[in-house]
Amino acid sequence: MGADADHAEALAARVAEAAARGEALRIEGSGSKAFYGHPVKGVPLDATVHRGVVAYEPSELYVTARAGTPLADLEALLAAHGQRLGCEPPRFGGRGTVGGMVAAGLSGPRRPWGGAVRDLVLGVRCVNGRGETLRFGGQVIKNVAGFDAARLMAGSLGTLALLLEVTLRVGPAPAAMRTLVLACTADEALERLAAWGRLPLPLTGACHLEGRLHLRLEGNEAAVDAAAARLGGTALDDAEAFWTGMRDHTLPFFAADDPRPLWRLSVPPAAPQPALPGDWLLDWGGAQRWLRSEVPAGTVRAAAEALGGHATRFRGGGEASVFHPLPPAARALHRRIKAAFDPAGILNPGRLYGPEGP
Amino acid sequence: MVNQKAPSTDARACLAALRKALPDDALLTEAEALRAYECDALSAYRALPLAVALPHDRAQVRAVLRIAREHAVPVVARGAGTGLSGGALPHPQGIVLSLARLDRILEIDPRNRTARVEPGVRNLAISEAARPYGLHYAPDPSSQIACTIGGNIAENAGGVHCLKHGLTVHNVLRIEAITLSGETLVAGGAGLDGPGYDLAALLTGSEGLLAVVVEATVRLLPLPESARVLLAAFATVEAAADAVAAIIAEGIVPAGLEMMDNPAIRAAEDFVHAGYPVEAAAILLCELDGAVAEVEAELARVRAVLERHGATEVRVARDEAERQRFWKGRKAAFPAVGRISPDYYCMDGTIPRREVGRVLARIAGLAREHGLRVVNVFHAGDGNLHPLILYDANAPGELERTEALGRRILELCVEVGGTVTGEHGVGVEKLDPMCRQFDEATLRQFHALREAFDPERLLNPGKAVPTLARCAEYNAMHVRAGRLPFPELERF
Numbered sequence: 130m131g132a133d134a135d136h137a138e139a140l141a142a143r144v145a146e147a148a149a150r151g152e153a154l155r156i157e158g159s160g161s162k163a164f165y166g167h168p169v170k171g172v173p174l175d176a177t178v179h180r181g182v183v184a185y186e187p188s189e190l191y192v193t194a195r196a197g198t199p200l201a202d203l204e205a206l207l208a209a210h211g212q213r214l215g216c217e218p219p220r221f222g223g224r225g226t227v228g229g230m231v232a233a234g235l236s237g238p239r240r241p242w243g244g245a246v247r248d249l250v251l252g253v254r255c256v257n258g259r260g261e262t263l264r265f266g267g268q269v270i271k272n273v274a275g276f277d278a279a280r281l282m283a284g285s286l287g288t289l290a291l292l293l294e295v296t297l298r299v300g301p302a303p304a305a306m307r308t309l310v311l312a313c314t315a316d317e318a319l320e321r322l323a324a325w326g327r328l329p330l331p332l333t334g335a336c337h338l339e340g341r342l343h344l345r346l347e348g349n350e351a352a353v354d355a356a357a358a359r360l361g362g363t364a365l366d367d368a369e370a371f372w373t374g375m376r377d378h379t380l381p382f383f384a385a386d387d388p389r390p391l392w393r394l395s396v397p398p399a400a401p402q403p404a405l406p407g408d409w410l411l412d413w414g415g416a417q418r419w420l421r422s423e424v425p426a427g428t429v430r431a432a433a434e435a436l437g438g439h440a441t442r443f444r445g446g447g448e449a450s451v452f453h454p455l456p457p458a459a460r461a462l463h464r465r466i467k468a469a470f471d472p473a474g475i476l477n478p479g480r481l482y483g484p485e486g487p
Numbered sequence: 488m489v490n491q492k493a494p495s496t497d498a499r500a501c502l503a504a505l506r507k508a509l510p511d512d513a514l515l516t517e518a519e520a521l522r523a524y525e526c527d528a529l530s531a532y533r534a535l536p537l538a539v540a541l542p543h544d545r546a547q548v549r550a551v552l553r554i555a556r557e558h559a560v561p562v563v564a565r566g567a568g569t570g571l572s573g574g575a576l577p578h579p580q581g582i583v584l585s586l587a588r589l590d591r592i593l594e595i596d597p598r599n600r601t602a603r604v605e606p607g608v609r610n611l612a613i614s615e616a617a618r619p620y621g622l623h624y625a626p627d628p629s630s631q632i633a634c635t636i637g638g639n640i641a642e643n644a645g646g647v648h649c650l651k652h653g654l655t656v657h658n659v660l661r662i663e664a665i666t667l668s669g670e671t672l673v674a675g676g677a678g679l680d681g682p683g684y685d686l687a688a689l690l691t692g693s694e695g696l697l698a699v700v701v702e703a704t705v706r707l708l709p710l711p712e713s714a715r716v717l718l719a720a721f722a723t724v725e726a727a728a729d730a731v732a733a734i735i736a737e738g739i740v741p742a743g744l745e746m747m748d749n750p751a752i753r754a755a756e757d758f759v760h761a762g763y764p765v766e767a768a769a770i771l772l773c774e775l776d777g778a779v780a781e782v783e784a785e786l787a788r789v790r791a792v793l794e795r796h797g798a799t800e801v802r803v804a805r806d807e808a809e810r811q812r813f814w815k816g817r818k819a820a821f822p823a824v825g826r827i828s829p830d831y832y833c834m835d836g837t838i839p840r841r842e843v844g845r846v847l848a849r850i851a852g853l854a855r856e857h858g859l860r861v862v863n864v865f866h867a868g869d870g871n872l873h874p875l876i877l878y879d880a881n882a883p884g885e886l887e888r889t890e891a892l893g894r895r896i897l898e899l900c901v902e903v904g905g906t907v908t909g910e911h912g913v914g915v916e917k918l919d920p921m922c923r924q925f926d927e928a929t930l931r932q933f934h935a936l937r938e939a940f941d942p943e944r945l946l947n948p949g950k951a952v953p954t955l956a957r958c959a960e961y962n963a964m965h966v967r968a969g970r971l972p973f974p975e976l977e978r979f
Binding site for chain 2: 186187188189190211212234240241244245247248257261262263264265267268269270271272273274275276277278280281283284285289300301302304323326327328329330331348349350351352354355356395396397398399400413416417436437438439441452453454455456458459462463465466468469470481482
């Protein structure tokens with residue numbers, strides 16, 4: 130565990146130096162998501178040294194933290210003030226930094242209702258590939274000055290800039306939480322969720338695995354009671370453990386020693402289940418579907434695409450591209466955006482789409 | 488007012504090509520017809536374009552862009568022209584590309600809770616089409632009856648309910664846009680995200696500088712079961728501002744939380760007789776929505792907070808009619824101000840909520856120094872101020888003084904950690920204050936990002952991001968003015 134420290138200048142100088150030499154950098158946080166994306170060939174740059182919460186005012190609903198701040202520290206601070214991050218970011222292996230959360234852009238089970246990482250980003254301070262320190266967005270919720278380059282950082286996996294500081298919107302933690310379990314097939318679950326989605330229910334989690342639909346309700350007591358009465362099912366006792374397992378991928382379904390690749394399909398929530406062999410776990414009310422399968426990458430991608438979505442090879446199965454291939458024009462645009470931030474191509478080159486970039 | 492110049496050779500060739508590519512009813516070139524497009528809702532800035540294109544479909548949009556590029560002619564995309572920052576101000580040598588005719592709702596998908604629409608569809612029309620399914624489109628800018636979703640995306644439009652339900656960027660899932668080179672881009676996806684960089688976030692609020700939106704898929708939310716509103720009166724603006732912070736600190740995120748100061752209360756009351764307490768220094772309108780039981784419980788908590796924080800009076804609308812009446816005054820505030828002043832200039836800065844009391848006091852001081860009156864009606868929940876500067880355009884020098892005061896107010900917003908525009912966009916209006924908010928390196932990055940999409944810089948040139956030369960000049964002026972004996976006097 131390191132101490133809070135401001136290393137902004139040293140980090141910017143390091144990037145500038147690398148830019149001058151044309152030396153590729155591999156940005157490293159806690160390493161909890163090192164498996165995600167393509168491997169990067171470059172000199173490691175430790176971003177965890179720059180850490181600490183810079184500003185937090187609960188009644189302003191934002192927090193500003195240095196990118197190397199451990200996610201667990203930030204969440205503990207928020208919890209002490211009755212607040213939390215709506216996006217419920219994963220903490221693989223119990224680790225993760227604030228910068229890594231934004232760079233990877235991964236959100237947990239609450240995403241459809243609490244927002245994605247990118248929805249929470251209000252502003253960033255970052256270093257582009259020229260070694261220049263830039264500030265996008267700010268600390269206020271409503272801000273349309275300049276291009277929204279702050280949100281562009283979410284999910285860019287460090288290929289555009291080195292994050293120094295991130296301002297996130299925070300929200301109140303609810304007074305009550307209850308989890309209901311209903312026995313049903315995946316198809317039945319999707320059918321029910323499509324109907325319930327049109328009702329003003331305080332849902333903040335809906336996932337289906339092994340013949341059981343898990344519904345999480347959060348809000349004030351009255352709202353949770355009313356909704357629970359309406360939905361039926363049985364209450365789950367160790368609900369916290371279940372949602373933590375979903376969020377941090379510690380449920381047996383996500384076991385790292387499973388030889389089959391783990392696919393993530395992002396599709397419209399009510400889309401029918403693709404007829405692909407393997408084990409399925411439905412999250413986000415159906416909008417995020419996890420698949421453990423040996424099916425060829427092309428088959429998985431075609432199935433996701435047929436539903437208007439895309440597929441990510443999240444873990445394992447090293448042959449195929451990790452992320453869904455882009456059409457040629459979009460690919461070219463991605464390279465130009467990368468070049469606009471990082472003309473020498475030194476920041477995490479190839480992490481998103483491999484050697485061809487970005 | 489910028490006068491139309493005689494078209495150059497290039498421009499004439501461009502017009503000829505457009506005539507060939509578009510049906511007769513899709514191209515306007517006569518001055519009389521162009522006049523309707525000379526400004527958006529920021530009518531202080533006007534210019535006649537070379538031509539207005541009114542394509543019927545996507546192929547015609549692409550043709551306009553292709554021809555414009557071939558002839559190096561600027562293109563200004565336009566929705567309903569309700570923007571407040573001059574984002575749709577025509578370029579005098581350019582084409583206005585109106586998306587008004589691409590106005591079909593392509594699909595309402597109640598199972599996935601989405602609407603797929605063309606850019607010219609009006610904001611409110613989406614909610615109207617979704618209502619039979621118990622759904623609505625949440626962002627509700629005040630112009631929602633007229634403004635289009637394409638324009639909303641270009642400006643990242645907000646509204647009264649965005650504290651709880653988000654801005655446009657939080658409610659658009661997928662965008663199809665055409666770049667100047669004629670390529671169709673798909674940003675986002677039919678699910679909750681798309682592959683690659685988050686171009687949907689980047690395109691939203693890009694003010695027509697990156698690409699032209701030709702289709703959007705937006706998220707629909709269930710209509711709330713219940714919506715209740717409270718009205719609280721305060722003896723000071725500071726007390727009202729403190730009460731706002733206290734409501735949020737209580738862990739409540741209201742659907743809407745609006746503040747009006749005394750001049751605004753009086754103007755609105757005189758106009759629509761909403762029953763507002765005209766002696767109050769400020770009132771808050773706080774709307775809560777959700778399930779019935781949830782709303783009732785929160786209502787009691789909010790009432791307690793308001794009373795604890797010095798509200799001199801708290802009223803809860805007893806029924807829907809009274810709720811509508813409470814809102815009527817707020818919604819009519821701008822036209823009400825229009826009745827007490829020949830002209831008014833609506834500003835749009837956001838500040839951290841804790842600064843509201845102090846900033847309003849400083850705005851009042853600045854107004855006195857400039858010999859002008861300011862009325863405040865704003866989204867208190869998210870700190871989005873809308874100071875209305877009252878002036879008379881016919882009184883010599885008043886418009887200039889008004890603009891000078893407006894600039895000072897926006898600089899003040901930046902000074903306290905806020906932004907020069909919360910929801911109206913930069914357009915042409917806030918180019919100078921942008922120079923205060925962003926440093927040179929960041930502005931250069933914006934330009935580089937723009938050129939990744941549009942290397943020729945033909946899409947809405949001269950808007951949204953100031954040139955470095957302009958900022959150098961502006962900042963030099965500012966420093967000099969700061970050394971003069973009367974720093975509040977504008978020297979340019």
